[in-house]
Amino acid sequence: MNTPLLPPGAEVERVPLEGGSVRVLRGGSPRGPALLLVHGGSSDNAAISWYRLFAPLSRKYHVVAPDLPGFGGTTGIDPVGGPERQADFVAALASELGLADVVAVGVSMGGDTVLNLALRHPRLVRGIVLIAPGGLVPALRGRTAQRAAWLFTRLPDRVLLPAARLANRFVGTALRTVVRDVSALPDEVVREFRREALRADAGLGYLRYNQAVIGPRSMRNNLLPLVGRITVPALFFHGRNDPLVPPEGSREAVRRMPNARLALVSDCGHWAQLEAHERFLAELTDFLAGLEE
Template identity: 65%
Template sequence: MTFLPPDSRVEYLDLAGGRVRVLLGGPADAPPFLLVHGGGNDNAAISWYRMFASFGSDHRVIAPELPGFGGTVGIDPLGGPAAQADFLARVMAELGVERAVVAGVSMGGDVVLNLALRHPDLIEGLVLIAPGGLMKRVGNRFTHKAAWWSARLPDALLFPAAALANRFVGAALRAVVHDVSTMPPEVVAEFRREARRPGASRGYQRYNQATLGPHEMRNNLLPVVADITAPALFFHGALDPMVPPEGSRQAAELMPNARLVMVPDCGHWAQLEAHDRFVDEVRAFLSTIPG
């Protein structure tokens, strides 16, 4: 049985030779709120489980799944965030969305930042939850080099290694979330199911291959984020073990119309771990967006 967030429904788009799964909620004529999931074993139903009920009363909530993730099939993973941003622009056009407030978490935040840089006319505002694409390297020089070497493994080794790692999904969740008890049990169960899906995390593996350089990240947007003039809300867990909060802090300072909310006692999945605070902050932000 398909796992769906409360107050959501599924639509499939025929695009790029495959089928894109899109979760939808709210009135079709309401202002669009587009949500972009993260990497790893994420999908739209996991990251945005609580958002359709929270925002569907007055927004058209739209959550597509990128190639290599969730229920999107028949399209090869796209790799880097620029290609994913261009694909997202195609999805928006297919859905008839001319402009939207766009939210992204982790890898999805990197994609959304690229969408704002490459297709600024599509952006009404940005909500960025622990976004990727805002750091020079992974850890220190030695950690970064090890991550780069790991991403360079041939597929014959990389995919079986990832499948083996996905068997330890409980440990992976504890390494991401500060307090697992804050997570809805339904989301934890779906996270486990997604990790066991054939081909799970291949989209994220291609993203890592595209973004990890031998010495530095190839997707570091800090030198160019000042070009993003759309209103932006950064929402980052202060105890995030995956994406350093410093990147969000620097980007919020560089962007001319951005604000940072740093959430104490919160890990990487801040929109799920600190749901009530997230909804309050996003509602206040959306109230400032024209239309």
């Protein structure tokens, strides 16, 4: 229960950065094209989001997946907050690892980070893949919901952190609010999600992200006015039944971006790369092949 999950095909590397230690999962040959994978929020980490992808992708690509500060096995670095700072952190890590010309893949909060990576560090990325990405809605559904969410994030840590720890004990309930069918998830992923949720500082990284992006009347991370500036090829992959991030944001982003397409998956919730693994791997493989033509 206390042993961190390691996806098949992955190895663990510790990278000193910003006075701390970043846990990075790596697979494949460093000589192959680089895929930089950015996990989501809540009780996520690199091993959870990308558990099913390391083995198939490592056969051809150099796969790199870090735990962001405040998540997983990364230690000694305070959570950086919003997606802009997360993007800068990922870019600094990529530089430390000698990565360039990467295809960046992000899910949920990590999709928000990858969009910002493409905007803030365009020379680093040659293509992006966004799975149910955050950062593409002007506001939460309804003024009351927006105001309530903002007020909650304004509470002091002495209130928020115990509340997060209490909520994290109900792992089964949390998963049922994220995925269409919990039985579609590997048992190993469910166990790691539970282990991550019960860490002493679990939720702190996601809390700092939400404090940065949720405003009293609107979302501070809405990138729809800016995504048209992203010209690299982009693939959006979104579950049609996503209960957390409306697919409409992905649809609108694709409409505004010059080189983007959307794969919308029926009977699929928020963790689309895990729930619809075979479909995602097929779409991703086709996208990557197109970049090499």
